[in-house]
Amino acid sequence: MVRPRFSCTSAARLVEPYAIPEADRELRREPSARHAGADLLAALALGLALLAGLALAWLVRDAPLAPLRARELLRADALTALILIVAAGHGLADLAHGTGRPRRTATAVVVTGVAAAMDHLGLAGVMLLVAAWLRAARPGPARVWLPGTLPALCTAAGLALTGVVSGEWRFGAPLAGAGLNSASFALLLIGLLLGLDAGALPRRRPPVGDPLVALGCLYGLLRLYSLGPWNLGWLAAAMLLGAAVALWSAWEAAAAPAPAAGPWLALFMGGLALVGAGLGSGAGLTLAGYTLLLRPVVQLGSAPPAPPGRASWLLATAVPLSGPFVAAWMAVAAAVAGGLTLLAAVVWAAALLAALPPLRLARAVPAPGRPNGDLQAVLAAALSLALGAGSPAVVGLLLRPLVAQLQGGLTPFGELELWPWAGLIAYDAARQPVATLPSIALLALMAVLAALCWVALRLGALRRP
Amino acid sequence: MGELLGAIGLAWPRLLLYPGGLFAVVAAHLLGAWLRRCAGSPVPAMALPGPATLCHAVGTLALLALLPLAPARSVPFGLDLFMALGLLEWPYLARRASRERVLRAYLPLIVATTALATATGSVELTALLRVPASPQGQALLAGGTALWLLALRRLLTDASGGVADDLRALGLLLVAALPVLGALASLLEAILPGPLAGWLLPPAAMLICALALGGMMRAARGRAC
Numbered sequence: 037m038v039r040p041r042f043s044c045t046s047a048a049r050l051v052e053p054y055a056i057p058e059a060d061r062e063l064r065r066e067p068s069a070r071h072a073g074a075d076l077l078a079a080l081a082l083g084l085a086l087l088a089g090l091a092l093a094w095l096v097r098d099a100p101l102a103p104l105r106a107r108e109l110l111r112a113d114a115l116t117a118l119i120l121i122v123a124a125g126h127g128l129a130d131l132a133h134g135t136g137r138p139r140r141t142a143t144a145v146v147v148t149g150v151a152a153a154m155d156h157l158g159l160a161g162v163m164l165l166v167a168a169w170l171r172a173a174r175p176g177p178a179r180v181w182l183p184g185t186l187p188a189l190c191t192a193a194g195l196a197l198t199g200v201v202s203g204e205w206r207f208g209a210p211l212a213g214a215g216l217n218s219a220s221f222a223l224l225l226i227g228l229l230l231g232l233d234a235g236a237l238p239r240r241r242p243p244v245g246d247p248l249v250a251l252g253c254l255y256g257l258l259r260l261y262s263l264g265p266w267n268l269g270w271l272a273a274a275m276l277l278g279a280a281v282a283l284w285s286a287w288e289a290a291a292a293p294a295p296a297a298g299p300w301l302a303l304f305m306g307g308l309a310l311v312g313a314g315l316g317s318g319a320g321l322t323l324a325g326y327t328l329l330l331r332p333v334v335q336l337g338s339a340p341p342a343p344p345g346r347a348s349w350l351l352a353t354a355v356p357l358s359g360p361f362v363a364a365w366m367a368v369a370a371a372v373a374g375g376l377t378l379l380a381a382v383v384w385a386a387a388l389l390a391a392l393p394p395l396r397l398a399r400a401v402p403a404p405g406r407p408n409g410d411l412q413a414v415l416a417a418a419l420s421l422a423l424g425a426g427s428p429a430v431v432g433l434l435l436r437p438l439v440a441q442l443q444g445g446l447t448p449f450g451e452l453e454l455w456p457w458a459g460l461i462a463y464d465a466a467r468q469p470v471a472t473l474p475s476i477a478l479l480a481l482m483a484v485l486a487a488l489c490w491v492a493l494r495l496g497a498l499r500r501p
Numbered sequence: 502m503g504e505l506l507g508a509i510g511l512a513w514p515r516l517l518l519y520p521g522g523l524f525a526v527v528a529a530h531l532l533g534a535w536l537r538r539c540a541g542s543p544v545p546a547m548a549l550p551g552p553a554t555l556c557h558a559v560g561t562l563a564l565l566a567l568l569p570l571a572p573a574r575s576v577p578f579g580l581d582l583f584m585a586l587g588l589l590e591w592p593y594l595a596r597r598a599s600r601e602r603v604l605r606a607y608l609p610l611i612v613a614t615t616a617l618a619t620a621t622g623s624v625e626l627t628a629l630l631r632v633p634a635s636p637q638g639q640a641l642l643a644g645g646t647a648l649w650l651l652a653l654r655r656l657l658t659d660a661s662g663g664v665a666d667d668l669r670a671l672g673l674l675l676v677a678a679l680p681v682l683g684a685l686a687s688l689l690e691a692i693l694p695g696p697l698a699g700w701l702l703p704p705a706a707m708l709i710c711a712l713a714l715g716g717m718m719r720a721a722r723g724r725a726c
Contacts, residue, residue, distance in 0.1 A: 290600035354594045356560060356587040368583050372624050380624070381615040384583065388594065388607055395595035457505040458578050470623040474578035480509055481563050481578075484516060489555040 078138030089120035111155035114437040119152035125332030161192030164252040190227030191256040213264035232306040261445030274314030282307030286389035297393035298338035319370035319450035337416025344400035347417035354391035359420035369462035369471035373450030521566030533667035539715035545662035560588040571699035609652035616645030629679035682706035
């Protein structure tokens with residue numbers, strides 16, 4: 037299961053300053069029969085978690101399953117399904133790269149999924165804390181593993197404070213919204229920034245945030261929409277911080293050696309998700325959900341040291357109909373639909389910069405005797421294309437129910453809707469179309485044009501002596 | 502599904518004749534020759550395009566075929582500026598090695614797009630044909646169009662002069678021609694009847710933009726000398 041990773045002398049020299057964190061390096065395992073068995077079990081568990089997430093998404097597409105049994109502690113909705121799917125994706129990506137401990141990873145994924153299904157704010161926070169501890173715990177003193185659990189600690193504190201203020205711990209209860217307060221929001225926002233390791237930006241070191249922990253923190257923040265609408269200050273803070281993180285991380289990614297830019301790209305995606313949460317509209321939430329779905333794909337395709345290969349084209353935000361391109365389009369469309377053209381410009385510039393590392397990898401020539409790309413990059417490219425070209429299906433099946441079920445907390449400034457048999461379309465508050473992505477129609481037209489070009493080439497070849 | 506197939510079936514004149522297809526290839530060749538003459542660039546040797554060139558050109562041709570230009574029959578699938586720039590520029594972005602070069606090339610284009618989007622309240626290409634009612638909106642639209650053309654002067658200098666490069670130049674120019682077309686249609690609404698305006702105004706708008714861009718390139722060449 038664990039295969040030798042691509043290594044190239046020049047690439048290794050380039051990425052040395054951006055090397056894999058010491059803690060992760062410790063966890064890279066040498067292949068052995070015992071590890072292969074553990075990998076297989078973990079892969080099975082993670083595959084089941086992914087299937088469970090997809091099945092749950094189908095079950096809750098119309099209404100949440102709430103409250104479930106177990107003393108009415110569980111409540112599964114579209115956000116739960118999304119978190120479970122993304123957590124399983126991160127776990128599988130970890131497994132594919134041979135990082136982390138397989139059993140702990142699988143357990144952390146399941147615990148994160150259960151946390152997202154908790155109707156109890158306090159218990160959800162505790163579960164997120166447990167998941168973070170499972171990921172961060174390493175032999176040694178507390179200072180080794182405590183920083184890894186700090187983001188989840190902030191998130192748990194934020195959720196608990198919301199319950200304490202309202203006196204109602206079930207987020208599905210009618211009075212739960214009374215607990216929304218700025219201190220809780222600040223704790224959740226700080227937790228997310230710590231989880232993404234946004235502190236790496238001023239330090240100018242590659243971010244080492246754990247994607248599963250960051251996912252749990254983002255869950256805590258998005259869950260606030262179940263309680264009620266955010267005030268304007270919260271929206272502005274989330275949006276500005278998200279835009280700053282996205283632009284700054286894209287700037288750093290563009291300057292980093294291409295094989296080592298993966299962590300910066302993951303942080304860029306995290307910034308986009310925060311922008312989506314901060315927009316507070318249906319379009320913004322769709323952006324946040326889509327970006328979450330894309331993060332495991334980016335993790336799979338660009339974990340350092342990423343090898344050069346043509347598959348990287350499809351991981352660039354500049355290549356039409358790739359997943360990252362659609363995410364950037366959603367960000368621009370959601371910003372324009374909300375009347376924030378300056379934000380759209382910032383996101384656009386960030387997307388252009390974030391496109392550079394994958395494009396450089398795609399154009400790079402591998403060292404003699406080295407493979408052109410690897411299986412993970414090819415798989416990530418295929419998933420990126422599927423998520424990009426199939427974005428209408430993703431939005432229709434996964435993200436539209438999410439927006440509908442959190443509608444009570446959203447503003448009307450922007451909707452991202454399906455354009456039947458064409459693609460996606462963004463509407464502003466006055467229901468005027470402001471941006472269009474006819475991905476399906478464009479693919480069909482490009483197929484026709486490609487066929488015409490092929491015929492022209494063949495005719496040209498026939499005429500040559 | 503039937504709607505999609507029907508729309509694609511009805512779009513064949515757009516794909517083969519105008520604004521994509523034959524028109525696009527001829528107009529791109531003429532535009533490329535004009536811009537090279539203005540910039541003083543060498544004339545490239547004639548060569549049949551290879552598969553890689555055609556692969557790049559497919560996206561550009563799709564964009565050109567979907568441009569909201571009269572008198573072509575309208576299609577229900579409009580594009581927006583983000584998608585248009587993506588289709589036109591993705592092969593060229595990879596050639597710019599550093600972030601400074603990327604921002605120098607594309608930041609003016611992003612600022613121009615921001616001005617256009619603020620003026621029209623949308624990033625859709627069809628919205629560029631509508632002249633805003635307020636003077637501020639009109640000023641923003643005019644400023645955005647001028648900045649777009651100015652940005653093209655620098656952006657098109659990296660072209661080597663092949664078919665794909667010429668088609669890309671045509672696509673970028675036609676995006677700038679849309680607000681000009683909208684302004685001309687609004688100014689001449691009382692004089693020109695609808696069908697005649699549909700035939701006369703698009704070439705006029707393209708010509709105005711091509712002359713303006715050529716003039717800017719010639720002026721830049723004069724300053725350099």
